[in-house]
Amino acid sequence: MSLYGNPRCSDCGIRSRAVCARCDEVELQILEAAKFYRRYEAGRRIAWAGDEMNFVGSVVSGIATISQSMDDGRVQMVGLLLPSDFIGHPGRAITPYTIIAASNVTLCCFRRLQFERLIKDMPHISGRLLEMKFDELEAARQWMIVLGRKTARERVASLLFSVARREISFSLMPATRNVRIDLPLTREAMSEYLGLTLETVSRQINRLGREGIIALDKKRRIIIPDLARLNAETGGNLVSA
Amino acid sequence: MSLYGNPRCSDCGIRSRAVCARCDEVELQILEAAKFYRRYEAGRRIAWAGDEMNFVGSVVSGIATISQSMDDGRVQMVGLLLPSDFIGHPGRAITPYTIIAASNVTLCCFRRLQFERLIKDMPHISGRLLEMKFDELEAARQWMIVLGRKTARERVASLLFSVARREISFSLMPATRNVRIDLPLTREAMSEYLGLTLETVSRQINRLGREGIIALDKKRRIIIPDLARLNAETGGNLVSA
DNA sequence: CGGGCCTTTGATAACATTCAAGCTTCGTGG
DNA sequence: CCACGAAGCTTGAATGTTATCAAAGGCCCG
Numbered sequence: 001m002s003l004y005g006n007p008r009c010s011d012c013g014i015r016s017r018a019v020c021a022r023c024d025e026v027e028l029q030i031l032e033a034a035k036f037y038r039r040y041e042a043g044r045r046i047a048w049a050g051d052e053m054n055f056v057g058s059v060v061s062g063i064a065t066i067s068q069s070m071d072d073g074r075v076q077m078v079g080l081l082l083p084s085d086f087i088g089h090p091g092r093a094i095t096p097y098t099i100i101a102a103s104n105v106t107l108c109c110f111r112r113l114q115f116e117r118l119i120k121d122m123p124h125i126s127g128r129l130l131e132m133k134f135d136e137l138e139a140a141r142q143w144m145i146v147l148g149r150k151t152a153r154e155r156v157a158s159l160l161f162s163v164a165r166r167e168i169s170f171s172l173m174p175a176t177r178n179v180r181i182d183l184p185l186t187r188e189a190m191s192e193y194l195g196l197t198l199e200t201v202s203r204q205i206n207r208l209g210r211e212g213i214i215a216l217d218k219k220r221r222i223i224i225p226d227l228a229r230l231n232a233e234t235g236g237n238l239v240s241a
Numbered sequence: 242m243s244l245y246g247n248p249r250c251s252d253c254g255i256r257s258r259a260v261c262a263r264c265d266e267v268e269l270q271i272l273e274a275a276k277f278y279r280r281y282e283a284g285r286r287i288a289w290a291g292d293e294m295n296f297v298g299s300v301v302s303g304i305a306t307i308s309q310s311m312d313d314g315r316v317q318m319v320g321l322l323l324p325s326d327f328i329g330h331p332g333r334a335i336t337p338y339t340i341i342a343a344s345n346v347t348l349c350c351f352r353r354l355q356f357e358r359l360i361k362d363m364p365h366i367s368g369r370l371l372e373m374k375f376d377e378l379e380a381a382r383q384w385m386i387v388l389g390r391k392t393a394r395e396r397v398a399s400l401l402f403s404v405a406r407r408e409i410s411f412s413l414m415p416a417t418r419n420v421r422i423d424l425p426l427t428r429e430a431m432s433e434y435l436g437l438t439l440e441t442v443s444r445q446i447n448r449l450g451r452e453g454i455i456a457l458d459k460k461r462r463i464i465i466p467d468l469a470r471l472n473a474e475t476g477g478n479l480v481s482a
Numbered sequence: 483c484g485g486g487c488c489t490t491t492g493a494t495a496a497c498a499t500t501c502a503a504g505c506t507t508c509g510t511g512g
Numbered sequence: 513c514c515a516c517g518a519a520g521c522t523t524g525a526a527t528g529t530t531a532t533c534a535a536a537g538g539c540c541c542g
Contacts, residue, residue: 068386071477076389078382089375096379123364126371133374134330138337140381141319145309147388148317148436152530187489195389197531202490219489219539236312393498428521438499443522460507460521 006032012108017084018058019132022124031110034118038109040064040101042184046087047099055109056088062105063184066097067192077193079140082166086132090116103184147195154235155194156204160214161234164224176227183220208233247273253349258325259299260373263365272351275359279350281305281342283425287328288340296350297329303346304425307338308433318434320381323407327373331357344425388436395476396435397445401455402475405465417468424461449474 009015009028020031038057040046046064047053059081066079078097081087087099087107110118119126146158163181168174183190187205191198209216213230215223224230250256250269261272279298281287287305288294300322307320319338322328328340331353351359360367387399404422409415424431428446432439450457454471456464465471 066382068382070386070390074386074390074476076386078385091372092375097382120364123361123367126364126367130367130371130374131332133371133378134333137374137378137381140378140385141307141309141338144319144381144385144388145311145315145317147385149311149315186487198489199491199532200530202488203530206490235315427519439520440500440522441498444498447522 006035006037008032009035012060014058014060014084014108018108019086019125019129020058022128023122024124027122027124030118034110034114035108036110038107040105040107042101042103042105044101044105045098046101046105046107047095047097049096049098051095052093053088053095054093054112056086056090056112056115057107057109059083059085059087060106060108063102064105065100065102065185065189065193067100068097075192076195077189078143079136080193085136086129088112088115090119090129102189150235152194152196152200153204153207153233155196156190156201156208157213157230157233158235159190159194160208160222160224161227161230164227164230177225179224179227180217181222181224183222247276247278249273250276253301255299255301255325255349259349260327260366260370261299263369264363265365268363268365271359275351275355276349277351279348281346281348283342283344283346285342285346286339287342287346287348288336288338290337290339292336293334294329294336295334295353297327297331297353297356298348298350300324300326300328301347301349304343305346306341306343306426306430306434308341309338316433317436318430319384320377321434326377327370329353329356331360331370343430391476393435393437393441394445394448394474396437397431397442397449398454398471398474399476400431400435401449401463401465402468402471405468405471409468418466420465420468421458422463422465424463 009020009023009032012018015021020028023031037060038055040062049068061083064081064087065077066081067075067077069075080102081099089095090112093112119129146155150158160181163183164179167179167181168176185193187198187201191201194201205214205216208214208230212225213233215225217223250261250264250273253259256262261269264272278301279296281303290309302324305322305328306318307322308316308318310316321343322340328348330336334353360370387396391399401422404424405420408420408422409417426434428439428442432442435442446455446457449455449471453466454474456466458464
């Protein structure tokens with residue numbers, strides 16, 4: 001523990017990818033003094049659309065979902081928050097999104113106003129944040145092609161494929177065979193992400209299972225025998241991307 | 242004209258909203274020396290997915306589209322570029338998007354490497370760029386709900402409504418009645434934006450016309466008698482947004 | 483062991499796509 | 513200046529995918 005009773009940033013699992021990735025030792029000490037942790041159990045609401053949010057922060061562990069709703073109850077998930085992803089909008093108090101912990105989640109937080117002051121003098125943070133926003137925008141646009149143009153089957157395959165790829169990028173010995181993924185998402189949550197109904201998601205998952213493209217294990221756990229074969233079902237990748 | 246043969250930034254129509262919005266006089270002089278203009282005729286390609294882009298820049302006038310394609314030819318538009326919007330990704334040479342001028346377009350450009358150096362020392366630019374990326378991400382996520390959850394009718398109404406609203410925000414005397422919009426988009430381009438076929442777009446536009454929610458004038462020009470009534474057809478706005 | 487939530491599966495219906503044809507509009511060249 | 517052609521737009525009919533409605537089956541946790 002540091003002087004301030006907080007875990008040391010230098011030991012942090014998301015140190016190399018989070019908003020603080022470019023900070024030096026001196027800057028980290030400032031962050032260590034200001035940061036505080038929040039924990040949310042699976043299913044808990046982290047933010048509610050229209051709420052004032054008085055903190056910003058990074059996902060240290062767990063998965064959360066970002067979604068928007070329409071008046072009549074239709075819901076669309078617009079992003080997934082994974083470890084190292086940043087939550088919040090410096091300079092804006094009201095969040096337009098509902099954020100829900102899909103698994104148990106730990107956040108590394110800062111008071112919003114304090115963070116706004118901090119980044120004014122820390123280009124290492126604001127620069128990294130800009131970079132992350134570019135990546136996030138690119139991911140959102142990739143998802144637009146899924147929602148706008150892909151069939152139900154391709155959408156489900158796209159989701160599984162992107163989770164599997166991320167799983168691999170975090171793992172120590174990357175393999176493309178027998179990749180096991182634990183989806184912390186219900187069929188309903190997947191349908192909200194994919195712009196489908198939960199019944200359609202269920203049907204497509206089971207069809208991919210029957211065809212041997214994926215193997216189903218205990219409903220939420222999936223094994224992918226051959227990643228390339230799954231990729232072939234995603235509708236193909238983008239042109240020259 | 243300035244010392245450098247470029248139009249003065251202080252006279253620029255997008256001065257208050259573009260990436261340079263927060264710059265002071267000294268900074269503007271640096272930009273004035275470095276900037277150069279590019280013009281594209283309607284229909285011309287500004288960038289091609291996979292290309293190296295050696296410039297970044299702002300849209301001074303006109304409208305351009307950002308889109309992605311799949312191997313088999315399916316296309317999804319992922320953004321519209323309007324005056325003051327920024328094109329390019331400092332720090333990345335290859336663009337994943339195809340950008341096409343929908344009308345005649347003028348860009349205020351900088352060489353990419355030079356711009357990357359510039360913003361390192363100009364928090365007024367990088368800060369504004371971060372702000373703009375937040376807005377762009379929010380717009381992309383708004384669009385995800387259109388693509389994922391709205392009916393064809395609601396999608397078309399959403400597009401018309403958002404164009405109309407923007408038209409109003411630029412106009413000097415905002416009104417909500419008899420708003421006239423000139424769409425520089427073909428039915429096909431609209432369908433690419435909306436995740437529909439061009440036939441479906443055509444049918445929905447004409448249906449809205451028959452029902453008096455919009456008035457059609459020469460195919461590309463549309464008059465909206467009552468903005469509130471059009472808004473009611475968009476599927477309603479987001480909850481508490 | 484029971485209850486609640488999640489998931490699967492089936493039957494039906496709605497909506498958007500596809501395919502096809504004809505119609506405007508606009509620009510160009512005779 | 514008109515005729516022509518190409519591009520863009522509209523409309524119809526048939527098809528197909530996904531949503532909707534309904535019911536039953538599994539799983540986990542108290």
